[in-house]
Amino acid sequence: MARIVVKFGGTSVATVERIRQAAAHVKREVDAGNEVAVVVSAMAGKTNELVGWVEEASPFHDAREYDAIVASGEQVTAGLMAIVLSHMGIESRSFAGWQVPIKTDDAHGAARITEIDPSELDKRMKARWVPVITGFQGVAPSGRITTLGRGGSDTSAVAVAAAVRADRCDIYTDVDGVYTTDPRIVPRARRLSKVSFEEMLEMASLGAKVLMIRSVEMAMAHGVRLCVRSTFDDAGAPQLAPDGTPGVPGTLVCDEEEIMEKQIVSGITLARGEAKITLRGVTDKPGVAASVFGTLADQNIVVDMIVQNISEDGGTTDITFTVPDSEYDKAIRAIEGARGTIAFERLSGSKGGAKISVIGVGMRSHAGVASSMFKALADKGINIQLITTSEIRTSVLIDDEYAELAVRALHTYYGLDKKDS
Amino acid sequence: MARIVVKFGGTSVATVERIRQAAAHVKREVDAGNEVAVVVSAMAGKTNELVGWVEEASPFHDAREYDAIVASGEQVTAGLMAIVLSHMGIESRSFAGWQVPIKTDDAHGAARITEIDPSELDKRMKARWVPVITGFQGVAPSGRITTLGRGGSDTSAVAVAAAVRADRCDIYTDVDGVYTTDPRIVPRARRLSKVSFEEMLEMASLGAKVLMIRSVEMAMAHGVRLCVRSTFDDAGAPQLAPDGTPGVPGTLVCDEEEIMEKQIVSGITLARGEAKITLRGVTDKPGVAASVFGTLADQNIVVDMIVQNISEDGGTTDITFTVPDSEYDKAIRAIEGARGTIAFERLSGSKGGAKISVIGVGMRSHAGVASSMFKALADKGINIQLITTSEIRTSVLIDDEYAELAVRALHTYYGLDKKDS
Incomplete structure (x- = not known):
């Protein structure tokens, strides 16, 4: 039994049908006896639509209004995911950032998470509920909604994982892991089964767009093991723990100490x-x-x-x-x-x-x-x-x-x- | 000087351009020295899009999730309206229902407003800010978001007007008032300059789809004078107080006593x-x-x-x-x-x-x-x-x-x- 926070990016929840596909991964983990919480991004394209309206309304807009508007995207996905999970027979409910609450500073548009109260999430997970939390957002001391900046959902997931002391944080995205290099350039590029936080940081900042650098930094600081996986892999296929054994889907980002055989070059x-x-x-x-x-x-x-x-x-x-x-x-x-x-x-x-x-x-x-x-x-x-x-x-x-x-x-x-x- | 709550329906805020047009009416009232609060619906079509996703997710969905999802529509409009007003030089900020707070019972999907704390709105309006409030929604005792049911934004506007003791509540819509009958059937139908609450209730329930019956009931109960007007009328044209004098845009819904010359048939x-x-x-x-x-x-x-x-x-x-x-x-x-x-x-x-x-x-x-x-x-x-x-x-x-x-x-x-x- 493990406690897992799983996060789905925008392409993984772009339609209700994809949300169903994503939910199948959650169900697999629940069925395996794990305690699971979910963090979701907005449906792909929705954030851009909202930002477009904001820009049209005024090029000089109040960042607090920007946040209130743009944060609505994740609210929709969280609700839909909770409905789909319930329909699968999994007890679930959505939480907006302010409901958890995920407290942030007041740097609207690029807020930093200051504190997450884990009590409600912890209670739900112990009772085998699956809380679904809006990524990318929180609430400022003023009571207004904040956003963490683009890609902030990864950061939300890692922060939630740290708060509920999860065994790992699974980042589901449209690629199935971290590769030795861009497979479009080198068809023989290999998926890494494990990579250290330090290496991932260098890779994230140098062009491998799998994980936001900020979420990797936070994961390293809090010792949250990250697993990068694909939503589009068959959720029903036999799954192995991502511990480096061959055939495992995804890449585990972890402490250097967990990686026994270090490659000179990863x-x-x-x-x-x-x-x-x-x-x-x-x-x-x-x-x-x-x-x-x-x-x-x-x-x-x-x-x-x-x-x-x-x-x-x-x-x-x-x-x-x-x-x-x-x-x-x-x-x-x-x-x-x-x-x-x-x-x-x-x-x-x-x-x-x-x-x-x-x-x-x-x-x-x-x-x-x-x-x-x-x-x-x-x-x-x-x-x-x-x-x-x-x-x-x-x-x-x-x-x-x-x-x-x-x-x-x-x-x-x-x-x-x-x-x- | 008057205190006015103005409400814009979905077609009045369907695009950012229309929000600008709606905001021009707000500006006219502010420039005339009035204290103004705004209540907005979701952009036309958005609520249907959200409801469509909910139905697709599961025909048997938790009403609380439905509310969390559907309420996001007004959140977007409120933020955009606040940005547009600020851009026009009017101090403004958006309030989600839970931020006011607009307290409701826990009948998700068809909640009733139980209490509105007017203190924050009152403070803002006295300081010549224009608060923009999400219509159609509130917060349940559990802390979860509720919606009031379709057309609930009219009800929200009337409830806010009652809470802040507004002199009147202006309902901006896509028609310019209440008519003696459907102008599509009788081209010579006249716009009524005044109509009593009782008559409006009969008309609302009998097919004149201008105002939701529930909002008229609430307006009558709290003595909130309602003015039905068109967003698409030129905001800059000379405006007369809607007191029944000829040429006034809109229809005033008020107590029978305010109507001096009662028509036998309205x-x-x-x-x-x-x-x-x-x-x-x-x-x-x-x-x-x-x-x-x-x-x-x-x-x-x-x-x-x-x-x-x-x-x-x-x-x-x-x-x-x-x-x-x-x-x-x-x-x-x-x-x-x-x-x-x-x-x-x-x-x-x-x-x-x-x-x-x-x-x-x-x-x-x-x-x-x-x-x-x-x-x-x-x-x-x-x-x-x-x-x-x-x-x-x-x-x-x-x-x-x-x-x-x-x-x-x-x-x-x-x-x-x-x-x-």
Whole structure:
């Protein structure tokens, strides 16, 4: 017997028929003797419809009204899911965020959960009821409805799981797990049966859109084991516990300690549309980097990779960074406009870079991953433009033309290809 | 300066553009120095969409979930209206029923309002804010969302108006008032500038679908003056107080005392699709009528007109009543099935009757309205099948073929035709 919080995303509840399909997964868990709570997103497309009306009503709208309007989407799904579960013979009722209550701060549109009172949910689950909770929302100290920002339903699910001390949180979505890389680029990409929170964080922020980074951070902080699964898998098929044994549907995101055989490299990610900008002959004195990136931050331009070399002659240095292609022109204008405060000789750059990252907790204990990566790329004649690293990740910027070739080469090089079946 | 509650129905808020049009009426009232609160319905079509999903989820659904789902529609409109008003420079915020709170009993799907706490609304209105309140819904003692049943937004508006002691409640809809009869049948139908609560009740229950009967009852009980107006009238055009002077847009529904010159007849209503059923040779003893109509009530068949004549020979009598055409077969089966408890000789009936009613508080003081009505119909060769009366109404059942002719004849006869302009 386990206590499980299951979460269904927008595509999993897009129609009543899909809600039924999702509910079959809940029924399977209930029938297996588990205590289950459900967290739901709005039906796919509904949030966009609501946001569209808000924008049409006024481009400058009160965030509190935005929240009251947009939060209605999950209210509908929660009610429908409760009805469908009841129809299957499972005792169920819906809870809006304010009814639980899921308390948040008052940062409307991007609220943070401050406290969840687990008592009502706990009571229901012990009595074998299945509470269905609206994701993405809560209630501010003022009593008004808040939303957590896009993708916030994952965060709601993890927070509820932490509050009710669930054994795991199952995130049902339209993919069946976390892959070693994008299967559209590498058909031999493998589903990972387990991946650590740290690796998942790197993957989430680097282009694998399976889980919202914020929910992974919260899961790591509270030790909530996450299982990523597909709603569209047959709910009636034999299910194995997601403990890493072969044939298990889904990917378990958990503590590194739970993963016995650590891969040196767990995944390769690709992020396209990265523009690089280089400032040459920057006067090398304290505070110069702060000036450059402060200027960009003032314009709300998010900078990704940053590289600064030690200055050759002690007088000037070069700084290179990347921004999304769409922000390139704005960034160039911002830097040019700040010539008065930032002393540099030349500004150059180009759009259309691709960032390839190799990720794995094994890197901590295995030297030479970075150098082997550079060699693998060199063997294919791929030029590396920029390099950045973290403890469990090495990223390079290359010409976009070589992006797929690079991902496939590295995927094979690190032994991630699926065996022929 | 007046305190006004204004209510917009579904067609008045069907799109963001229409919400803007509705908001222009609010702005006009605010600019005139009035204190205003707004009550809104869901966007036209949205409630049906939500109900459709509920039915699809399960034909046997928990009414509490139905309410949680369906109530989301007004939440959206209230937020959008608050945004649009703010954009026009009017301080505004939305209130869901549970936030006011509008307390109801726990009869989910058809809840009755038990109490409205006016303090927050009152404070806002005094400070020249415009609170926008979701119609149609409240919160049960259990803390769950309730709905008042279809058309409940009118009731919400009247209840809010009573709670904040408003000078009047303006019901904005897609028609510009209450007419002497259906203008589609009689092009010369006139808009009434004033009509009494009692007349409006008779008209509402007899086919004039302008106001929900329940909201009129509540308005009468609490002395809330109602003004029926069109959202689609130009909000910027010169407005006169709806006190009965010519050219005023809308109809004021108020106490009889407020109406100086009482018309003998204020309106003619038509209800089609009435089936009549006659039981002949019914044993005339106490309790027989109760048996007949108890049998029908057990089947949830709503009976409209009932006529029982004094028995000729003291032994048997005839009972005739009408039901909607759609209930005719069911009613016949129910009576046939109760032959054991109801003693009668013959059962006959037919579908397709039309009920014509002449309504007016002036009937109280003017004798002869009924007889003049029968004469006016006889002059046109129209046969009267059934007659029922109340203090301020006389209704007849006639063959549907003559329905329009009868309405036009009576409309002219009682001097209700619009003068040529």
